[in-house]
Amino acid sequence: xxxxxxxxxxxEIAVRVARACKxxxxxxxxxxxxxxxxxxxxxxxxxxxRIGPAPSRESYLAIDKVIGAAQQARCDAIHPGYGFLAENPxxxxxxxxxxxxxxxxxxxAMEKLGSKTAARQLARAVGVPTVPGTVEPIExxxxxxxxxxxxxxxxxxxxxxxxxxxGMRLIEQETGMSAAWRDASSEAQNAFGDARLYLEKYLIRPxxxxxxxxxxxxxxxxxxxxxxxxxxxxxxxxxxxAPSSLMTPELRGAMGEAAVKLARAGGYANAxxxxxxxxxxxxxxxxxxxxxLQVEHPVTEMVTSLDLVKLQIRVAAGEALPFTQDEIAVRxxxxxxxxxAEDPDNNFSPSPGKILARRVPAGPGIRLDDSIxxxxxxxxxxxxxxxxxxxxxxxxxxxxxxxxxxxxxxxAMGIRTNVxxxxxxxxxxxxxxxxxxxxxxxxxxxxxASTVTxxxxxxxxxxxxxxxxxAMWHISRNGSRDGQKADxxxxxxxEWKLEARREQLNRAPRE
Amino acid sequence: xxxEIKLRDLKRTVEISRTDGALRFVVDGRSLDAxxxxxxxxxxxxxxxxxxFEARVDTTxxxxxxSVAGREYAAQIVDPRQRNRxxxxxxxxxxxxxxxxxxxxKVVRVLAAAGDVVEAGKGLVVIExxxxxxxxxxxxxxxxxxxLVAEGQAVNSGDVLAVVV
Numbered sequence: 001x002x003x004x005x006x007x008x009x010x011x012e013i014a015v016r017v018a019r020a021c022k023x024x025x026x027x028x029x030x031x032x033x034x035x036x037x038x039x040x041x042x043x044x045x046x047x048x049x050r051i052g053p054a055p056s057r058e059s060y061l062a063i064d065k066v067i068g069a070a071q072q073a074r075c076d077a078i079h080p081g082y083g084f085l086a087e088n089p090x091x092x093x094x095x096x097x098x099x100x101x102x103x104x105x106x107x108x109a110m111e112k113l114g115s116k117t118a119a120r121q122l123a124r125a126v127g128v129p130t131v132p133g134t135v136e137p138i139e140x141x142x143x144x145x146x147x148x149x150x151x152x153x154x155x156x157x158x159x160x161x162x163x164x165x166x167g168m169r170l171i172e173q174e175t176g177m178s179a180a181w182r183d184a185s186s187e188a189q190n191a192f193g194d195a196r197l198y199l200e201k202y203l204i205r206p207x208x209x210x211x212x213x214x215x216x217x218x219x220x221x222x223x224x225x226x227x228x229x230x231x232x233x234x235x236x237x238x239x240x241x242a243p244s245s246l247m248t249p250e251l252r253g254a255m256g257e258a259a260v261k262l263a264r265a266g267g268y269a270n271a272x273x274x275x276x277x278x279x280x281x282x283x284x285x286x287x288x289x290x291x292x293l294q295v296e297h298p299v300t301e302m303v304t305s306l307d308l309v310k311l312q313i314r315v316a317a318g319e320a321l322p323f324t325q326d327e328i329a330v331r332x333x334x335x336x337x338x339x340x341a342e343d344p345d346n347n348f349s350p351s352p353g354k355i356l357a358r359r360v361p362a363g364p365g366i367r368l369d370d371s372i373x374x375x376x377x378x379x380x381x382x383x384x385x386x387x388x389x390x391x392x393x394x395x396x397x398x399x400x401x402x403x404x405x406x407x408x409x410x411x412a413m414g415i416r417t418n419v420x421x422x423x424x425x426x427x428x429x430x431x432x433x434x435x436x437x438x439x440x441x442x443x444x445x446x447x448x449a450s451t452v453t454x455x456x457x458x459x460x461x462x463x464x465x466x467x468x469x470x471a472m473w474h475i476s477r478n479g480s481r482d483g484q485k486a487d488x489x490x491x492x493x494x495e496w497k498l499e500a501r502r503e504q505l506n507r508a509p510r511e
Numbered sequence: 512x513x514x515e516i517k518l519r520d521l522k523r524t525v526e527i528s529r530t531d532g533a534l535r536f537v538v539d540g541r542s543l544d545a546x547x548x549x550x551x552x553x554x555x556x557x558x559x560x561x562x563x564f565e566a567r568v569d570t571t572x573x574x575x576x577x578s579v580a581g582r583e584y585a586a587q588i589v590d591p592r593q594r595n596r597x598x599x600x601x602x603x604x605x606x607x608x609x610x611x612x613x614x615x616x617k618v619v620r621v622l623a624a625a626g627d628v629v630e631a632g633k634g635l636v637v638i639e640x641x642x643x644x645x646x647x648x649x650x651x652x653x654x655x656x657x658x659l660v661a662e663g664q665a666v667n668s669g670d671v672l673a674v675v676v
Contacts, residue, residue: 345574345585352615352640353571353668357551377667380615380640408581413553413569420583462564462580463518465557467538468545469566470516470577471525472555474588 001317002026002077002101006070007041009081010060012371012387013293014041017079020309022046029073031066033059035379040371047073054381060084063091067098077101077316079309083383086292087114103316104270105291113266113289117160117198123286126265128258131277131285133200141181145174147199154202157181159188159195165235166191170202205437206277208232209244209284211259212300214308215269216315222325223256224300224308227273230436231425233348238441239425240296241335242303245396245434246278255284262286271297271312277438295338295388298369302334302392333399334392337407339370341384343416350384353377356414361406365392365399368406378415386417396434400426424449517587518577571668608650610673612666616640621662627655629675636660636672649675 004027007017014030018041021028029047032039035054042048049069052059059065061084070078078095080086080103089107096102105113113119117137120130132151137160138144148155148171157180159167167188169180181197189195207230215221228244229237243252259274266289273294275287297308315321342348354377360368370387378384389406393399404426407419425431430440513526526537536543546558553568566579568586577586620637623629634646635655656674660666 461559461562465564465566466577466579467516467523467525468547469555473568
């Protein structure tokens with residue numbers, strides 16, 4: 001087993017991996033940029049190494065600096081987390097050259113399965129169904145029009161190098177093709193430095209269902225069931241759950257088998273995820289493979305009682321998987337929501353800033369994987385994911401009610417978060433009936449938020465409470481400066497307020 | 512003292528007084544049996560008719576918001592003591608005013624200098640945050656006493672940008 005692992009990441013996933021290391025008795029070393037000196041992953045690690053300024057290109061994405069830190073710390077393995085260098089075959093090769101184990105698949109498997117077009121070709125070769133469309137990147141607009149006619153409109157153009165909805169355009173009919181082609185290729189060029197596009201048939205009300213696979217270096221490759229991630233905002237996952245309400249034992253068996261077949265064909269080891277779209281007829285189509293640990297891995301952990309990060313580390317160290325496919329059982333239901341520092345009143349634009357106070361939800365069935373604390377400033381430079389709140393229940397209904405209860409307990413003051421969005425989703429009848437698809441949330445958000453019914457006693461008391469809170473807050477900030485001092489309440493200045501004033505004083509004279 | 516509150520497009524008046532050390536509230540002319548405790552700045556536990564509420568008041572991003580019972584509302588407060596003049600519906604502040612950065616970002620333009628006479632609502636500084644430009648305006652009509660930032664300077668949320676007297 002490894003003695004020391006370098007975690008080449010930041011944020012909640014760096015914390016998550018460090019926790020697994022500590023539980024296994026492995027020293028956890030981390031890297032950090034100048035913007036992250038005070039970050040939680042640095043505070044919780046056994047060792048921490050500065051690798052450069054805030055921009056990712058010069059720190060978390062700088063292969064030589066990360067490898068240099070691993071060598072300086074004498075680490076025998078590197079866990080890349082997700083994002084940054086996690087799916088970069090060149091990085092995996094550099095690790096091997098430095099005789100450091102990369103905790104993940106081989107660079108060859110990454111190349112075969114991580115590139116969308118290569119993976120789709122492999123899927124077709126081994127008989128895993130794919131969404132009808134082009135196998136090769138399309139050369140020019142005329143070829144795109146021909147291909148679209150062949151599979152039938154509507155179609156989607158997607159960036160070969162893409163992800164996260166960038167370089168992606170929906171085309172309803174042929175007249176929209178040339179504008180979409182131009183926009184998608186220039187967006188792909190800007191986002192990924194690669195303007196190449198491919199084309200797919202656009203499915204009606206599809207659901208996003210993905211299979212977690214796990215393989216060791218002794219020829220074992222199995223799946224840990226599915227996650228459903230159909231609740232997406234502009235192709236970004238917002239809520240994930242396991243199991244999928246759509247699932248039958250037959251469909252799970254067929255999709256699991258297809259995922260394992262594809263991963264095996266690519267020579268895959270370690271943890272990975274095979275993503276599918278499932279249509280209303282329960283046909284499934286391979287979408288892409290993520291050759292790394294996923295953001296949403298906790299929902300699988302909650303329903304299988306397995307620790308995926310520890311399993312990643314064990315198989316990377318050469319151990320055989322300690323169970324067989326038949327021993328994997330799914331118990332209960334888990335739902336995760338991704339809490340972001342986003343301003344819901346400003347089209348969910350990032351809302352960095354200092355966290356003044358917060359409360360951590362707890363209690364039965366609740367898990368919070370995050371990396372924030374009161375007093376910490378959410379930096380401008382990175383993805384604004386604050387963490388993931390996960391609820392487990394004996395069934396989906398209990399998982400939903402636990403998650404709602406935990407969201408009521410959660411707050412982070414000083415920044416805006418998207419917590420309110422989850423309350424709306426969890427309270428909607430569509431979500432409660434699991435009647436969702438990948439474009440459901442975008443439609444849902446176009447409807448106005450439900451208004452409260454006035455007259456209800458609890459609501460009127462809540463309104464009174466809000467009025468009292470606003471009045472108290474107003475007095476604590478403005479005091480009573482005029483002649484009404486005698487009958488105005490004098491609220492004792494708390495330590496907090498004194499501290500805030502001291503800060504103001506420290507700031508003011510800057511001439 | 513008496514203030515006006517606008518909450519969910521509903522106007523309400525709140526009177527607060529202290530008798531025998533206890534706070535007394537009159538909301539819209541009706542006496543309200545409320546027991547508030549400040550937990551931390553902006554966080555209040557409030558008991559009303561045996562019901563327990565937690566209310567949080569936050570101004571992140573500029574606007575005033577209050578969340579209670581799992582819902583969040585935009586709110587406005589009008590203090591009659593400060594209501595000497597209205598301009599375009601906005602309340603004009605009184606006295607020496609610090610102009611605060613509502614968000615962290617970079618100063619891309621400075622629109623006024625020390626000594627300038629400005630109207631309430633005039634843009635003083637433009638801050639760029641996450642590729643969005645935001646104009647920070649003067650809270651009152653008066654004279655710029657100090658301009659504390661320069662173009663290109665990075666600012667944090669809450670930093671004082673200028674002082675208007």
